[in-house]
Amino acid sequence: MNRVVITGTGIYATIGKNREEVTDSLYQGKSGIVIDPKRTEYGFRSALTGAVERPNLKGVLPRRERVGLPEQGAYAYMATMEALQNAKIDEDFLARNEVGILYGNDSSAVPVVEATDIIREKKGTIRIGSGSIFQSMNSTVTMNLSVILKLKGINLTVSGACASGSHAIGLGYFLIKQGLQNTIICGGAQEINAFSMGSFDALGAFSVREGEPSKASRPFDRDRDGLVPSGGGATVILESYESAKQRGAPILGEVLGYGFSSNGEHISIPNVDGPARSLEMALRDAHLNPEDIDYLNAHATSTPVGDANEAQAIHKVFRDIKVPVSSTKSMTGHEMWMGGASEIIYSLIMAHNSFIAPNINFENPDEYSEKLNIISETTEHKIDIFLSNSFGFGGTNSSLVVRKL
Amino acid sequence: MSKEDVVTIVNDFLIDEFELEEEQLHPKARMKEDLDIESLDFVDIAVIIEKEFGLKVTSEQMVKIKKLEDLYNFILAHSQN
Numbered sequence: 001m002n003r004v005v006i007t008g009t010g011i012y013a014t015i016g017k018n019r020e021e022v023t024d025s026l027y028q029g030k031s032g033i034v035i036d037p038k039r040t041e042y043g044f045r046s047a048l049t050g051a052v053e054r055p056n057l058k059g060v061l062p063r064r065e066r067v068g069l070p071e072q073g074a075y076a077y078m079a080t081m082e083a084l085q086n087a088k089i090d091e092d093f094l095a096r097n098e099v100g101i102l103y104g105n106d107s108s109a110v111p112v113v114e115a116t117d118i119i120r121e122k123k124g125t126i127r128i129g130s131g132s133i134f135q136s137m138n139s140t141v142t143m144n145l146s147v148i149l150k151l152k153g154i155n156l157t158v159s160g161a162c163a164s165g166s167h168a169i170g171l172g173y174f175l176i177k178q179g180l181q182n183t184i185i186c187g188g189a190q191e192i193n194a195f196s197m198g199s200f201d202a203l204g205a206f207s208v209r210e211g212e213p214s215k216a217s218r219p220f221d222r223d224r225d226g227l228v229p230s231g232g233g234a235t236v237i238l239e240s241y242e243s244a245k246q247r248g249a250p251i252l253g254e255v256l257g258y259g260f261s262s263n264g265e266h267i268s269i270p271n272v273d274g275p276a277r278s279l280e281m282a283l284r285d286a287h288l289n290p291e292d293i294d295y296l297n298a299h300a301t302s303t304p305v306g307d308a309n310e311a312q313a314i315h316k317v318f319r320d321i322k323v324p325v326s327s328t329k330s331m332t333g334h335e336m337w338m339g340g341a342s343e344i345i346y347s348l349i350m351a352h353n354s355f356i357a358p359n360i361n362f363e364n365p366d367e368y369s370e371k372l373n374i375i376s377e378t379t380e381h382k383i384d385i386f387l388s389n390s391f392g393f394g395g396t397n398s399s400l401v402v403r404k405l
Numbered sequence: 406m407s408k409e410d411v412v413t414i415v416n417d418f419l420i421d422e423f424e425l426e427e428e429q430l431h432p433k434a435r436m437k438e439d440l441d442i443e444s445l446d447f448v449d450i451a452v453i454i455e456k457e458f459g460l461k462v463t464s465e466q467m468v469k470i471k472k473l474e475d476l477y478n479f480i481l482a483h484s485q486n
Contacts, residue, residue: 062424063422063423063424064443064445064446067449124461126451126452126455126461126462127452127455127456128452129448129449129452130445130446130448130449131449
């Protein structure tokens, strides 16, 4: 069995467009949440969202490589280029090795909407153009990046709802551990636009605290009223320890364990048992006990039921061990398909800089969160090993245990 | 529409969208070999032909366009009909 290490990270998020900016925001407890006037105009129940400008890739990528990229593909490209540079992986390495890509993505709404509008209006498909198909498929990120980077290894999108990014890293870890690949570009991407979130808005799951956008996402807080959608791109380069050592790559961390489970119950209401089993499996896989975890990055999205159930799941596994817990979604909003990957990066940044980023807006606990050690202000803290949870619709759960190196 | 108009519209599109240089756009330039325009790109050229000239081009017709002047002539011939 191979040891699996992280040799590079890259992030393009609503709290910063690179690692440095994100580190600063995490430390400052800065929110990336705004009001999107378009959502108000379209009659959304909530206009709250994370926001980041779309990178302009004209002049950066040739036209053929650019036209198939939807917005989340552009975010993923930015994050991946930063991660490859961080890992000291260049074109030559990609050409000479079987490097794979496993990326989390679970929607691409805008190109579908735009193509449909053309069909309805023009009664034909000619005006759709050549890029739409490659933008609109769920596998858009992996199909585009694998061509842009000329990758030769596994090439696959992981669609596991809001746990997609976390599962992508977990599956990459398994492939490398088993010796099937040496290097895999893992990550998660999430589009940010009104049309992709309309159906989610219809469920009434979003916070409506529009008067104070930065206070709207308040995981574990007694007065939370729903999540705030967000997005971006996050890339984690996984590599076998041997390969990383051999080429003198920077080694940032080691994936020690991956746990997963399915709730087998309701499509949107999470339970306690499923996440608890995922947590336990990750610890078992890492050969660790709950007391070995120095920090837990919670999935907690700021929904009334989801946070209460995760608090119970954490308590069920950790009991009286007061592991420090925070949900970075209090700052970023819910990065959905991307969140499981970005939160590994956020946690790794904290570990390397010896602080815990705050669960901002945690002002009063409820009966479940009061049993946890929730960190509401930036705290200097040594983190060697952390655990990150991600849960999604359909009851898919993923937990990752990582050690800083 | 004059041939000059067609050439101007097509060339502007190729320069803007396909990032080609004006010097490359010689009427005898071969679409694939000289301009690096591949089969997928013809799908986007069909979009501009429909938008600018109101012509619906089929992929069978597109296959016959080998040189830039074939494209100009195709548009001219069909616009005049």
